[in-house]
Amino acid sequence: RRNEPSDREKEKRRETCRKKWNLKKKPEAMRVSAFSRSTDRAQHRGDDQKETGETKET
Numbered sequence: 001r002r003n004e005p006s007d008r009e010k011e012k013r014r015e016t017c018r019k020k021w022n023l024k025k026k027p028e029a030m031r032v033s034a035f036s037r038s039t040d041r042a043q044h045r046g047d048d049q050k051e052t053g054e055t056k057e058t
Contacts, residue, residue: 005013
């Protein structure tokens, strides 16, 4: 009998597959979401508020 991978491992593998598939399907959407996430992070920090404001307007 093969030993089955744990649920966590299965979930992790499924997640990576989903990420790869999404990346393949629409890279521009992934890029946009990553970009917005980084700008949000900068805003929360309060460091580059000027920069984030400029990027939002463009």
